[in-house]
Amino acid sequence: MLIPDGYARLAELDGINPDSAQCFVAMWFDDSMNEAYKDGLEPAVRACGYDPVRVDGIEHNGKIDDRIIAEIKRSRFIVVDFTSKKDKPRGGVYYEAGFAHGLNIPVIFTCHKDIINHVHFDTRQFNHIVWATPEDLKVKLIDRISAVIGDGPNK
Numbered sequence: 001m002l003i004p005d006g007y008a009r010l011a012e013l014d015g016i017n018p019d020s021a022q023c024f025v026a027m028w029f030d031d032s033m034n035e036a037y038k039d040g041l042e043p044a045v046r047a048c049g050y051d052p053v054r055v056d057g058i059e060h061n062g063k064i065d066d067r068i069i070a071e072i073k074r075s076r077f078i079v080v081d082f083t084s085k086k087d088k089p090r091g092g093v094y095y096e097a098g099f100a101h102g103l104n105i106p107v108i109f110t111c112h113k114d115i116i117n118h119v120h121f122d123t124r125q126f127n128h129i130v131w132a133t134p135e136d137l138k139v140k141l142i143d144r145i146s147a148v149i150g151d152g153p154n155k
Contacts, residue, residue, distance in 0.1 A: 021152050027079075041141065081112075082116075
């Protein structure tokens with residue numbers, strides 16, 4: 001029989017970071033996505049008590065993939081947004097989603113409504129937050145984080 005310390009150790013070994021205040025955000029770093037991040041993703045994550053982290057906001061001197069891996073490992077959960085150019089989902093975020101899944105770190109999938117029909121078959125089985133505006137994304141993401149992750153340590 002496991003006692004609370006045993007469950008905590010299992011969670012640690014399983015890759016889940018129950019005490020982390022960090023949420024890694026993987027998305028397209030294009031100017032067209034600035035509003036979605038500033039008015040949607042970032043305030044939603046903060047409203048739920050977590051600190052959003054994007055790799056483009058971290059100073060580093062090494063390979064970007066090493067930085068991504070390190071930040072995902074530090075995170076309680078990650079948000080991956082598949083929005084990109086018209087008729088083309090963001091290919092780079094598949095890497096982050098798959099890596100987090102391999103560590104059993106929860107992944108929240110998001111995508112603009114104009115792109116969702118182009119998301120690859122391998123991830124369509126996951127429940128994506130389909131959004132139309134940054135405000136829509138914010139509301140839906142707050143609901144999802146609250147439902148599946150819970151309040152963070154900063155709330």
